[in-house]
Amino acid sequence: MQAVLAIAKATYRESIRQRVLLVVLLLGLLLIGVSVAFSYLSTGEEFRFVVDFGLTGFILIGLGLAVILGGFMIPTEIDRRIVFTVLTKPVSRAQYLWGKLLGAALTILVVDVLMGVAFVAAYYWKQPQHNVPLALYLALVAVFLQTLILLATAVFLSTISSSAFTVIATGFVYIVGSVNKYVTQLSQRGDSVLLKTVFGVLAKVIPNFQNFDLRQALLTSTPVDLGHLAGPVLGYTVVYVAMLMALAWLLFNEREF
Amino acid sequence: MAEAPPSREVVIRTTDLCKTYRTGLEQMVGAAGVAALSSLNMEVLRGEVFSMIGPNGSGKTTTLKLLMGLIFPSSGQVEVFGENPRTNTEVKRRIGFMPDGPYFYGHLNGYELLEFYGGLLGMEPAHTKRRVAELLERLEMTTRARQRVRTYSKGMLQRVGLAHALLNDPEIIFMDEPTSGLDPVGTRDMHTLVRQMKAEGKTVFLCSHFLTEIEDLCDRVILLDRGRTLRYGTLDELLAEPGMMRVTGSALPAAAREQLARLGRLSAADDAGETVEVIVADGADVHAALECIRSHNGHLDGVAPMRRTLEEVFMEAVERQQADRPWEDAERGLGSKIAAEAVHPEPVAAGEQEV
Numbered sequence: 001m002q003a004v005l006a007i008a009k010a011t012y013r014e015s016i017r018q019r020v021l022l023v024v025l026l027l028g029l030l031l032i033g034v035s036v037a038f039s040y041l042s043t044g045e046e047f048r049f050v051v052d053f054g055l056t057g058f059i060l061i062g063l064g065l066a067v068i069l070g071g072f073m074i075p076t077e078i079d080r081r082i083v084f085t086v087l088t089k090p091v092s093r094a095q096y097l098w099g100k101l102l103g104a105a106l107t108i109l110v111v112d113v114l115m116g117v118a119f120v121a122a123y124y125w126k127q128p129q130h131n132v133p134l135a136l137y138l139a140l141v142a143v144f145l146q147t148l149i150l151l152a153t154a155v156f157l158s159t160i161s162s163s164a165f166t167v168i169a170t171g172f173v174y175i176v177g178s179v180n181k182y183v184t185q186l187s188q189r190g191d192s193v194l195l196k197t198v199f200g201v202l203a204k205v206i207p208n209f210q211n212f213d214l215r216q217a218l219l220t221s222t223p224v225d226l227g228h229l230a231g232p233v234l235g236y237t238v239v240y241v242a243m244l245m246a247l248a249w250l251l252f253n254e255r256e257f
Numbered sequence: 258m259a260e261a262p263p264s265r266e267v268v269i270r271t272t273d274l275c276k277t278y279r280t281g282l283e284q285m286v287g288a289a290g291v292a293a294l295s296s297l298n299m300e301v302l303r304g305e306v307f308s309m310i311g312p313n314g315s316g317k318t319t320t321l322k323l324l325m326g327l328i329f330p331s332s333g334q335v336e337v338f339g340e341n342p343r344t345n346t347e348v349k350r351r352i353g354f355m356p357d358g359p360y361f362y363g364h365l366n367g368y369e370l371l372e373f374y375g376g377l378l379g380m381e382p383a384h385t386k387r388r389v390a391e392l393l394e395r396l397e398m399t400t401r402a403r404q405r406v407r408t409y410s411k412g413m414l415q416r417v418g419l420a421h422a423l424l425n426d427p428e429i430i431f432m433d434e435p436t437s438g439l440d441p442v443g444t445r446d447m448h449t450l451v452r453q454m455k456a457e458g459k460t461v462f463l464c465s466h467f468l469t470e471i472e473d474l475c476d477r478v479i480l481l482d483r484g485r486t487l488r489y490g491t492l493d494e495l496l497a498e499p500g501m502m503r504v505t506g507s508a509l510p511a512a513a514r515e516q517l518a519r520l521g522r523l524s525a526a527d528d529a530g531e532t533v534e535v536i537v538a539d540g541a542d543v544h545a546a547l548e549c550i551r552s553h554n555g556h557l558d559g560v561a562p563m564r565r566t567l568e569e570v571f572m573e574a575v576e577r578q579q580a581d582r583p584w585e586d587a588e589r590g591l592g593s594k595i596a597a598e599a600v601h602p603e604p605v606a607a608g609e610q611e612v
Contacts, residue, residue: 006376010362010369017364080360085421088325088354089377090346256328 003091004099011103015069016110024064028115031057036122047126051218054119055139058112059213062147063174065111069104070154071166083257094249101155101245108147116140135224139214142229145237146212150174152244153207159252176202177209207240268429268460269301269324274333276319276484293319294484296333301477303428306451306461308471310567311481312575317464318357319484321433324462325354337429350378353427357434357464359418363407367398367417370406371424378425385424392420411438419450429460436467448474472496472567480574483582487574495570501563502539506550507532513553520546536563 015021035053039046074097077083086096119140124132153173157166176183180203187199211232217224274297279290294316301307309317322328323335326342326349335341340348361370368389375385393399396416401409409417415438422430435451436444451474454461465471471478478495480488488495506517514533517523521537537546543560550557 002379003377006373009376010365010373013369014362014364081356082360082362084325084327084356085354085359085361085374085418086377087327088349088352089374090349090379091377092346257322 003089003095004102007086007091007096007099008102008106011073011100012106015073015104015107020068021065021107021111024061024068025111025114028057028061028111029118031061032115032118032122036126039126047123047128048219050119050122050126051136052215054122055143055215055218058115058119058140058143059146061115062108062112062143063150063171065108066104066147066150066154067167067170069107070101070151071158071163071170073100073104074155074158075163075166078257081257087257093253093255097155097159097245097248097252101152101241104151104155105148108151109144112140112144112147133218133221134226135214135218135222138224138226138229139218142212142214142233145233146209148237149177149207149209149240149244152241152248156244156248156251159248159255173206174209176206178213180206180208180210207236211236266303267300268303268338269299269307269462270334270336270339271297271299271320271323272334272336273298274320274323274335275331276316276323276328277331292484294323297481297484297486299479299486299489301429301460301462303460304455304458305476306455306463306474308463308465308475308478309481310465310468310471310478310571311487314483315481316484317481318433320481321354321431321462321464324431325349350425351428353422353425353430355415355418355422355430355432355435357437358411359414359421361406361414361417361421364405366405367393367402367409370417371420374421374424380425388424388426389420392423396420412440412443415439415443419447427459429462430454431462431464433464434466435463436465436470444470468567468571478567480571482575482578485578487578488570492567496564496567498563498565500539501536502543503534503536503559503561503563504543504546504550505532505534505558505560506546507556507558509533509550509555510553513549513555516549517546520549532558 032050032054035050035057038053039049042049074083077086083096087093120132120136123136124130150170150173154166154170157169161169183199183206184203187196187203190196214224216222274294275292276294277290277292279288282288283290297316297320309320311317319328323330324337324342326346329343335343337348338351342348362373365373371389371392372382372385375382375389380388390399393402396419398413398416398420401413406414406417415435419432419435422432432451436447439447448470451461451463461474463471463475472492475492477491478488479486480495504517506513508531509517514523517533517535520542521535523533523535535546537543539562547557547560
């Protein structure tokens with residue numbers, strides 16, 4: 001465990017000090033600022049605009065971070081031979097992968113917390129009753145968990161492919177996962193057996209991110225409880241991340257440097 | 258510092274170790290791939306300075322990676338302290354590895370970097386702190402330790418690389434080109450350090466292109482070329498020229514020098530030509546050379562077994578290998594087929610005669 005924590009700490013320190021992370025954070029804060037600035041467009045329901053625009057920005061920043069960190073950190077360490085100095089210590093390849101994932105997750109968490117504070121402040125300002133519902137916090141947690149799945153996807157893909165492919169494939173997973181319901185419907189309709197099979201496989205293999213999107217519930221003021229987050233969202237995340245990391249380990253364990 | 262003699266305990270052993278690199282496609286179609294290492298058999302003893310030498314592409318880095326568990330053997334066995342480093346990572350607690358031209362996390366500073374490696378080694382934080390301070394002091398890096406690693410020069414990176422390899426006070430230290438990029442002072446310090454480690458009873462496994470360095474530091478050497486072992490043994494075994502003696506004399510007249518030249522290979526041992534040395538076959542020729550010096554009232558400065566330099570042994574072995582297997586150069590695209598044919602011409606066809 002000490003090795004995993006040491007790798008996670010070094011990964012966090014290494015990534016938090018990179019300029020690109022600051023740029024991403026500023027971009028995220030800018031998106032929240034823009035949502036506030038343009039909220040007058042939906043007169044009377046300004047907070048809804050903040051929710052819709054701000055939370056979308058939150059999701060996109062998470063996706064960007066998952067792709068940048070997950071897709072590049074391991075290939076870069078292999079290219080620069082940093083991995084030699086790590087794996088020649090008493091560290092298993094599984095510990096290395098988990099350490100990298102935890103370090104990147106911690107980096108994303110810090111960015112999400114900073115953005116989250118700005119987002120909640122914007123919501124509080126624009127919400128007529130100055131009341132921040134529990135659902136808003138849960139929505140932010142759900143976005144973070146969705147980002148974790150994307151991060152694990154990127155880590156898994158980066159163990160077998162180039163960074164460029166990882167970026168594209170992770171983006172594809174996000175898009176398909178966000179419209180999983182429609183992909184499932186496509187797998188049940190149409191005449192082509194091939195297309196039905198392809199959509200069927202995609203719907204089953206690619207995570208369903210629609211469970212993680214609480215924007216609609218927030219916009220319609222539908223109550224969301226902790227149970228929703230614990231079951232379909234948190235449980236789903238744990239299972240998916242564990243599965244992806246197990247697959248990543250299987251492939252990485254056989255990899256030669 | 259008195260050196261501890263090497264023991265007979267084998268700490269590293271390779272048995273018929275082979276490594277062939279195959280791409281994914283080559284694996285699928287069962288193609289041969291590129292053989293990087295063929296049947297490597299070697300043993301490294303506790304407390305010795307062992308060196309692996311060879312031209313580029315000879316299999317040195319492949320061997321190091323196999324010993325570290327970074328790549329896996331195609332066949333044969335690797336043992337470090339009797340364990341397979343691939344399956345038993347615990348064995349890595351007892352070794353240190355200093356890579357060639359090391360790269361590290363550039364956004365960490367020297368302290369943070371070494372503390373990170375201490376964490377990987379499972380060291381207690383307080384112990385790590387003490388050890389890091391001690392090593393930085395020893396390697397004269399204390400004043401630079403708070404700078405980010407990305408700002409370090411190559412020499413500073415080498416020092417940090419060495420510090421990270423020594424952090425756990427390893428029993429075996431693997432060093433890949435340890436003096437590459439170091440200035441003369443840094444090189445001397447590195448040599449001193451290797452001698453200190455040997456004196457402390459540690460095993461040093463050294464890969465270097467600097468043959469004089471190897472000759473100066475090592476107990477035993479293995480010479481590889483194209484994955485094959487060309488020479489393997491103690492320096493004395495490798496450098497000795499059996500049956501040949503070196504006779505050195507001075508204050509000799511021209512007639513004596515001519516007489517010595519007829520006995521063997523004559524060379525002037527100094528620029529003025531006053532001291533001459535002759536390489537002669539052991540036995541009657543040595544007696545004849547001694548008699549010649551005595552009869553011309555010259556000074557006999559020394560008689561010693563003939564010993565070649567490591568560079569001479571290296572060049573001879575590699576050139577012989579290239580002459581024996583010229584097609585391999587062509588296969589490797591080295592463009593030396595023509596040169597190889599010049600050394601080792603195609604056999605003359607039956608019925609043809611060279612004029």
